[in-house]
Amino acid sequence: MTRSLPSATRLDVTGYGYQAEALPPAGEAPRPEDDPRRWFEHPERPFELEIGSGKGTFLIQEAPQRPEHNFLGIEWMMAFWRYAADRARRRGMQNVRMLHADAVEFIRQRVVNESIHTFHLYFSDPWPKSRHHRRRVVQDDTLQEFHRVIEPGGTLRIVTDHDELWAWYEEHVARCPLFERESYEPCVSAKPGELVGSNFERKFIPEGRHFRGMTLRRRSPV
Numbered sequence: 024m025t026r027s028l029p030s031a032t033r034l035d036v037t038g039y040g041y042q043a044e045a046l047p048p049a050g051e052a053p054r055p056e057d058d059p060r061r062w063f064e065h066p067e068r069p070f071e072l073e074i075g076s077g078k079g080t081f082l083i084q085e086a087p088q089r090p091e092h093n094f095l096g097i098e099w100m101m102a103f104w105r106y107a108a109d110r111a112r113r114r115g116m117q118n119v120r121m122l123h124a125d126a127v128e129f130i131r132q133r134v135v136n137e138s139i140h141t142f143h144l145y146f147s148d149p150w151p152k153s154r155h156h157r158r159r160v161v162q163d164d165t166l167q168e169f170h171r172v173i174e175p176g177g178t179l180r181i182v183t184d185h186d187e188l189w190a191w192y193e194e195h196v197a198r199c200p201l202f203e204r205e206s207y208e209p210c211v212s213a214k215p216g217e218l219v220g221s222n223f224e225r226k227f228i229p230e231g232r233h234f235r236g237m238t239l240r241r242r243s244p245v
């Protein structure tokens with residue numbers, strides 16, 4: 024997939040692309056000065072974060088439809104991050120920023136309590152081999168972290184095509200008292216028949232794959 028991306032020299036991320044490796048060292052716990060909401064013109068607006076944004080298709084479509092919200096995409100593959108940030112810059116999207124980072128590490132180190140309105144986790148890597156399961160984004164401890172950073176009443180939205188990853192989500196959610204499971208409603212920008220409208224979903228639709236989604240609403244107090 025990277026081969027189809029424009030060369031890095033033709034992409035410009037100025038003002039839209041942030042890199043975790045270029046930020047000041049993290050503290051022992053997330054500090055107000057680390058808060059990524061500060062990267063937006065209107066930091067007071069509801070803040071949505073996509074983990075593993077790939078080429079940024081979901082954010083590029085969704086953000087213009089909800090201009091009163093800010094959106095941050097986190098992607099750890101440099102080529103995709105750069106491509107997505109350049110897409111947002113070319114469109115002058117004031118409510119979109121892209122971050123090059125390991126999303127789980129970034130959230131743990133730099134996202135302050137109760138600052139996220141909505142998390143988006145779409146078509147996350149399934150890591151099918153047992154010895155790689157620990158690389159999956161959803162784990163018992165990451166659900167605790169998501170609960171820490173989601174604001175009261177906020178949500179984590181999940182979609183996958185992968186049966187075994189879906190079963191993993193169901194198991195983890197069933198033993199986690201921190202969230203109320205609700206049905207999944209398609210994204211505002213999704214086209215008819217889509218749940219998200221992301222690159223992977225559009226790649227998988229012609230293959231006839233089956234997609235499933237859930238919404239987890241933060242319980243507070245637990």
Ligand SMILES: C[S@@+](CC[C@H](N)C(=O)[O-])C[C@H]1O[C@@H](n2cnc3c(N)ncnc32)[C@H](O)[C@@H]1O
Pocket residue numbers: 074075076077078097098099100103124125126127145146147148160221222223224
């Ligand atoms: C299968 S792709 C899906 C991309 C996009 N969400 C979509 O639906 O088209 C998963 C993406 O998540 C990224 N990713 C996986 N784990 C990540 C992490 N911990 N931090 C940042 N990016 C991650 C991968 O590099 C990849 O681009």
